[in-house]
Structures are given as C-alpha cells and as structure tokens.
Amino acid sequence: MTEDNRELDELFRRYRAACPDVEPGPNFMPGVWDRIERNRSFSLVFDRFARLLVTVSALACLVLAALNLVPREPAAADTARFASYADVLTAADLTMEHGLDADFARPRVMLPPTYRH
Numbered sequence: 001m002t003e004d005n006r007e008l009d010e011l012f013r014r015y016r017a018a019c020p021d022v023e024p025g026p027n028f029m030p031g032v033w034d035r036i037e038r039n040r041s042f043s044l045v046f047d048r049f050a051r052l053l054v055t056v057s058a059l060a061c062l063v064l065a066a067l068n069l070v071p072r073e074p075a076a077a078d079t080a081r082f083a084s085y086a087d088v089l090t091a092a093d094l095t096m097e098h099g100l101d102a103d104f105a106r107p108r109v110m111l112p113p114t115y116r117h
Helices: 002-018 028-069 076-081 085-097
Strands: none
Touching: none
C-alpha cells in the first residue's frame, strides 16, 4: 500500500510541475464572467428563437382551427367534384329523360375517373 501511495505522490508532483498554479491577475474575474456571458448569450438567442417558433406555430394552429370552425357554403364545383356514384347516375337519368345533351345538363356532375388495372 505504501508503494502505491509513493507512486501516487510522485504522479501528483509531476502533475504540479507540469501545470503550475496560475496566480490570478486583476482581470481574472472579469475575464471569467466575459466567457460565461458569451456562452450564455448564444443560449439566450437560441432560447428566444425557440420561444418565437413555438408562439408562431401555436398561432398558426389557432388560425387553422378557427378556419375549420367557420361554416362555408360549398361551391358548385366542389359539389360536382365530390358527387357520389348515385348522384352521377341520377344526373345521367335526368339528362336522358329530358333529352338533354350531357354537356348542357344541370346540375353538371363530373364523372369519376376510370382506373385501368
């Protein structure tokens, strides 16, 4: 055990010789605080940016939620675009009964696209 203590003491002596104690000068504490403030200023800028980003995204969510709650009258093009198959068949029957051309029939209903496999 004493052998280990002597080796440890020798290691500490060599470390002390390699890294002598620096006597702080008159600018030691201001220099330390300047380094602390430089590091803190980056984190403050990042913190402010993150808070701004969260605020903007929360406002965007509120605006989009409000837009979803506002009722709107569907346009004729919207009803034609989202017509069901039964609506399309009914419109086709009406045009055949009255002898109207399908291009001039009212309500105008767009047929769904056909898919080929």
